[in-house]
Amino acid sequence: MSNFKLADRLAMLPPYLFAAIDKAKAEVAAQGMDIISLGIGDPDLPTPDFIIEALHEAAKKPVNHQYPSYIGMLAFRQAVADWYKERFNVDLNPNTEIVSLIGSKEGIAHFPLAFINPGDLAIVATPNYPVYPVATNFAGGRVKYFPLLEENDFLLDLDAIDEDTWREAKMIFVCYPNNPTAATATPEFYRKLVDKAREFNVIVVSDLAYSEIYYDPAKKPLSIMETPGAKDVAIEFHSLSKTYNMTGWRIGMAVGNPQLVAGLGKVKENVDSGIFQAVQEAAVAALRHGEPHAEKFRAIYKERRDVVSHALNKIGIRHRVPDASFYLWCNTPEGHTSSEFVTSVLKQTGVVLTPGNGFGKPGEGYFRISLTVNNDLLEEAVSRISKL
Incomplete structure (x- = not known):
């Protein structure tokens, strides 16, 4: 089989953060672990019907x-x-x-x-x-x-x-x-x-x-x-x-x-x-015509934000309560690097988090939670983390 060398511009790249997260998630899932993904910022809510009908x-x-x-x-x-x-x-x-x-x-x-x-x-x-x-x-x-x-x-x-x-x-x-x-x-x-x-x-x-x-x-x-x-x-x-x-x-x-x-x-x-x-x-x-729908989505994310913030406060994880976006930026527990913490959480609980250092060196000491699953799953995720 031929062996083709990647161009230097690709060879010098680190693994793409979210592709690496997907790979780690798949490996843990293959072991039979029930996965809750709070990693990638991909909304779980469906596109409004009127937009789908317009496409049709x-x-x-x-x-x-x-x-x-x-x-x-x-x-x-x-x-x-x-x-x-x-x-x-x-x-x-x-x-x-x-x-x-x-x-x-x-x-x-x-x-x-x-x-x-x-x-x-x-x-x-x-x-x-x-x-x-x-x-x-x-x-x-x-x-x-x-x-x-x-x-x-x-x-x-x-x-x-x-x-x-x-x-x-x-x-x-x-x-x-x-x-x-x-x-x-x-x-x-x-x-x-x-x-x-x-x-x-x-x-x-x-x-x-x-x-x-x-x-x-x-x-x-x-x-x-x-x-x-x-x-x-x-x-x-x-x-x-x-x-x-x-x-x-x-x-x-x-x-x-x-x-x-x-x-x-x-x-x-x-x-x-x-x-x-x-x-x-x-x-x-x-x-x-989408603003009424966007307003409903904001209300859902606000409820999710408050659910997670309350749960994190109960287990003592410092975090920033956001005014915007559907992310919570959280401090890793003392004694853990970002990668160590999210890896441990994934392997032991099946909860996918994003390590802060994956976004750059100043992200060390933080991890990101994405609010793109429902309240029950968010509460279950934090509950699993609390048992570590």
């Missing part, structure tokens, strides 16, 4: 059986513009400031190819979604990490980034509501970030995938696009995955600076052929 009707149209537009149907881009206006009071030009994505992960992964040359520097706030550094490295770029610390409520300390780094950086990745810490950004943070980016001509890459999972209407997460001057430097990635339980549908959007949107669009012209138009039509229905 759209799939019958022969026009939707042909190649779609590379940048997305105008109807979809207009729906995105209208949604941003209603949700964030942000004006977007659907022709120049919006591009459709096959899920936000795809867009984030391709974006550095448009603007990172070999040797260029990207700043990554960490712990972080693993795609940010991987995409930068695939484009030949370099990554410099800056920590998100508990004492700063997991907001990036922009003053800790030295002036030489700002001058050298091509782009900076931020994610609020944050995955994995669930922290949210303030208007002051975004103003300072935009001012710094404008001063040093740095591209801001904002990941907003969790903005619609929030628990207090008075604390709705912000879009960086609400910040004056953001369109000068920023592109924002969003998705229908978490908002409407559409993770498997693979549809999202990038919005913002026209040059940045066009650059991403240029990459996508050469690597994919767009999104099935029937899915785009269903996404239009979701954006236009």
Whole structure:
């Protein structure tokens, strides 16, 4: 049999965090252990029926059986513009400031190819979604990490980034509501970030995938696009995955600076052929009529958050009670590393957790719980953990 060597860009990659979790979960399940997975952030709630019905009707149209537009149907881009206006009071030009994505992960992964040359520097706030550094490295770029610390409520300390780094950086990745810490950004943070980016001509890459999972209407997460001057430097990635339980549908959007949107669009012209138009039509229905359903989902996640928080308090595990996202960021018990703790929990109880250090070095000493199973399973999971 032939032996083919992987390209260096793949050979240098660590195991993808969530693929490694799936592998470990399968190994324990094969031993007959009953698994409760609180690892990957994949909603267990179904996509609302009206979205499925919209897909069904759209799939019958022969026009939707042909190649779609590379940048997305105008109807979809207009729906995105209208949604941003209603949700964030942000004006977007659907022709120049919006591009459709096959899920936000795809867009984030391709974006550095448009603007990172070999040797260029990207700043990554960490712990972080693993795609940010991987995409930068695939484009030949370099990554410099800056920590998100508990004492700063997991907001990036922009003053800790030295002036030489700002001058050298091509782009900076931020994610609020944050995955994995669930922290949210303030208007002051975004103003300072935009001012710094404008001063040093740095591209801001904002990941907003969790903005619609929030628990207090008075604390709705912000879009960086609400910040004056953001369109000068920023592109924002969003998705229908978490908002409407559409993770498997693979549809999202990038919005913002026209040059940045066009650059991403240029990459996508050469690597994919767009999104099935029937899915785009269903996404239009979701954006236009999905808010009552999103409100119901938020209520379910809030109840789950409170159930888990109460149970963790009873067994003495410190954790952050989130205002947004469906994650709890928890401190590992004293004397355990992140990996040791979650491995022990998995092997002895069948409960899948995500080790904090899998998101970067500052995640050591933490683990993440995903609220994507029902209350009974959440209570059972914490009960099993308590017996360790």
